[in-house]
Amino acid sequence: MRTVFWDYDKGELMLIDQRRLPVELRLVNLRSHRKVVQAIRNMTVRGAPAIGAAAAFGLVLAAYGSRARSEDMLIQVIEAAAEELRLSRPTAVNLAWALDRVLDLVHSHPGSLDELKRAVLAEAQKIADEDVEINMRMAVHGAVLIDDGDTIIHHCNTGALAVVEWGTALGVIRMAYQQGKQVHVLVDETRPTLQGARFTAWELEQYGIPYEIITDNMAGFFLRSGTVHKVFFGADRVAANGDVANKIGTYMLALAAQDNGVPVYSVAPTSSIDLSLTHGGLIPIEERDPAEVLGIKFDGRRIAPLKARARNPAFDVTPARLLTAIVTENGIVYPPFEENLLKYRSPQVHPSR
Numbered sequence: 001m002r003t004v005f006w007d008y009d010k011g012e013l014m015l016i017d018q019r020r021l022p023v024e025l026r027l028v029n030l031r032s033h034r035k036v037v038q039a040i041r042n043m044t045v046r047g048a049p050a051i052g053a054a055a056a057f058g059l060v061l062a063a064y065g066s067r068a069r070s071e072d073m074l075i076q077v078i079e080a081a082a083e084e085l086r087l088s089r090p091t092a093v094n095l096a097w098a099l100d101r102v103l104d105l106v107h108s109h110p111g112s113l114d115e116l117k118r119a120v121l122a123e124a125q126k127i128a129d130e131d132v133e134i135n136m137r138m139a140v141h142g143a144v145l146i147d148d149g150d151t152i153i154h155h156c157n158t159g160a161l162a163v164v165e166w167g168t169a170l171g172v173i174r175m176a177y178q179q180g181k182q183v184h185v186l187v188d189e190t191r192p193t194l195q196g197a198r199f200t201a202w203e204l205e206q207y208g209i210p211y212e213i214i215t216d217n218m219a220g221f222f223l224r225s226g227t228v229h230k231v232f233f234g235a236d237r238v239a240a241n242g243d244v245a246n247k248i249g250t251y252m253l254a255l256a257a258q259d260n261g262v263p264v265y266s267v268a269p270t271s272s273i274d275l276s277l278t279h280g281g282l283i284p285i286e287e288r289d290p291a292e293v294l295g296i297k298f299d300g301r302r303i304a305p306l307k308a309r310a311r312n313p314a315f316d317v318t319p320a321r322l323l324t325a326i327v328t329e330n331g332i333v334y335p336p337f338e339e340n341l342l343k344y345r346s347p348q349v350h351p352s353r
Contacts (some may be wrong), residue, residue: 047162052094142172148204235268240318242337280317
C-alpha cells in the first residue's frame with residue numbers, strides 16, 4: 001500500500017492516517033485541496049516526499065473541484081490553491097518543488113479545460129510514481145554503505161510512511177536487510193512527537209528487521225560504547241553547501257557521531273536539494289505548537305507545570321562538515337558538497353521559487 005495515492009474510481013486522494021499509527025492502520029479520503037492543507041499541517045501525512053506528492057494531488061482536487069468556465073479562470077484557481085498548500089509546511093522543499101512542477105505544466109499547457117485537468121492529474125501521478133522509483137534507486141546506492149553485522153542509529157522516520165513508498169534512509173536499511181545483511185537498528189524515539197518510536201519501529205516490525213528503541217539522549221552513550229557502526233537519517237532540505245535540515249535532534253546526533261568517529265549519512269532525493277540557498281542558515285525552520293512538548297505525560301499525568309511555556313522547533317540544521325556523505329537517487333555524494341551536489345543533481349530539478 002502506498003502512503004499517498006489517487007482513487008481513480010471516486011476521484012479522491014487517499015492517505016494513510018499517520019496520527020493513528022501504530023495502534024491502527026487507517027485510510028482517509030480527501031476531496032478538496034483545503035483538506036490536503038489541513039492533513040499536511042496536522043501531520044496526517046508527513047515526510048518531505050510524501051508531503052510533496054500529497055500537495056501535487058491537492059492541485060488535482062482544486063482543478064476538478066473548480067467551476068471555472070475558461071482555461072484562464074482554472075489556472076487562477078490552481079495558482080491560488082498552490083499558494084495555500086505552499087504555506088502548510090515551510091521547511092520541506094519537496095512541497096514547493098512539487099507545486100512548481102505542476103504549475104510549470106499548467107502555464108505551458110494548451111488545450112481545453114478537461115484536457116488541462118487531466119494533464120494536472122497525470123503530472124501528479126507521475127510525481128508519485130517517480131518517487132517510488134527514486135526511492136528504490138537511493139536504496140540500492142545506499143545499501144553498499146552498510147556491512148553485514150552493522151548496528152545503525154536511525155533518527156525520525158524515513159521509511160515508506162515518509163514517502164510514497166519504500167523510504168529514504170530507512171529504505172536503504174531495508175534494502176541492505178533484503179540483500180541478506182544482518183543489521184540491528186537503534187531507533188531514536190525522536191521527541192517530541194515520537195516519529196521513531198511510533199512509525200520507524202512499526203515499519204521495522206513489518207519488515208522483520210531487529211531493532212531497539214532508545215531515547216534521543218541515549219544516542220551519545222551508544223556511540224561512545226563502540227557498538228554503533230553507522231548513523232542514518234533523511235533530509236527535508238539540503239542547501240547548496242551540503243548543510244542538511246532534518247528533524248530536530250539530528251544535529252546533536254551528528255555531533256556525537258563525529259566525536260566518536262562514526263560515519264554519518266543523510267539520504268535524500270535530489271528534489272530535496274535547494275541550490276537557491278547557499279547555506280543551511282537560510283533554511284526556514286518551522287516552529288510547531290508548544291503543546292507537543294508540554295503535553296507529554298508520565299504515569300498518566302502531564303509532567304510540565306500548568307503555566308509552563310515551551311519552544312518547539314521542528315527541525316535543526318546539520319552542517320555539511322559533520323556528514324560523511326549524502327545518498328541520492330543518482331549516487332553517493334561525498335565532500336566537497338558545494339562542487340559535487342551539482343554533478344549529482346537531476347537536470348529536471350530546479351531551485352524552489
